[in-house]
Amino acid sequence: MSDSEQRTEVNVVRRLVPADAMAYRARMLDAYERHPSAFTSTVAERGALPLRFWEERLAPGEDTADVVYGAFDAGGLVGAAGLSFEWRERARHKATLFGMSVAESARQAGFGRRLVLALLEHARQRPGLRLVQLTVTEGNDAAQRLYERCGFQPFGVEPLAIALDGQLLGKVHMWCDLLQPGHLQG
Template sequence: MEIRQLGPEDAQAFAACRLEALQKDPDAFGSTYEDERNRTLEEWQERLTQTPGENAFFGAFEKGEIVGTIGFFRHKGRKVRHKGAIVSMYVREVHRGSGVAAGLMHAALDYIRGLGDVDQVQLAVVTTNPAAVRFYEKMGFQTYGFEKRALKVGEHYFDETHMYMLIE
């Protein structure tokens, strides 16, 4: 398995994986398949154009095929630039439990540590996915909050657990 930072040249593979994630686990993401399926290739490429120190996406590849993704975004304001967020974590079902998720998380955390000025990373995870909550806890994240009705899909609400990790 190869894990590496994604760039604009990975836009088609990233888009396919992201759209699959939104279809298979629609309650796990803030965006929807309907919102993202009409993005142009240029929009996907722009999303993967790295702004050093601000954002990054990583992909896990097995035999040249993308099998998982993870993203990082730094908070923008002066008073919150020391924090960032893990977003868009997804591993294709057949690869779950194989270490792909941990590899992706380690790649993102190594990138964040390498920035040198981010000392807190946050994420949100739907409470209907206890395996994801356990995974993040195993990786060192701690719960700091709970948001009732964080997401709404149709007439159904989903609560989120908010987690953080201090970067030493």
């Protein structure tokens, strides 16, 4: 896809490719900066990584370790979320949703839901995959409700999961069974 085609995408959710790496990096660094309690990674840790890290995360192909989808409005990339696939034989039936971010300017436009549903659909197409799991910081009720509307169920809380500014925050663990009907309702 050419740069001019990417610039004209509006209200689109699609899989990101290596050419999107700079925009993806900027989106995520902004998210780490504005919402540090939502992420385990810090802006300093991820900002120090070379562009190659971001490009590799967006590698094309059907059997990659990660896939990332992006949401675009007239201003460009406004949201992103990814799936990381287990490589170990006994855990290959699982994937982890990571890095969910929607820019402040694009919130309440349905991008978050569309990103999650696109990832779940992608997961359903991957042979042998049975469930997607994620964590959400305890107290982030809006994010937890979004995930629940998309078919995720909480199964426990990891206490003291992340340290942020002298506080220890818990993470709610959630999962979605890809074989359960009704999880892709509009």
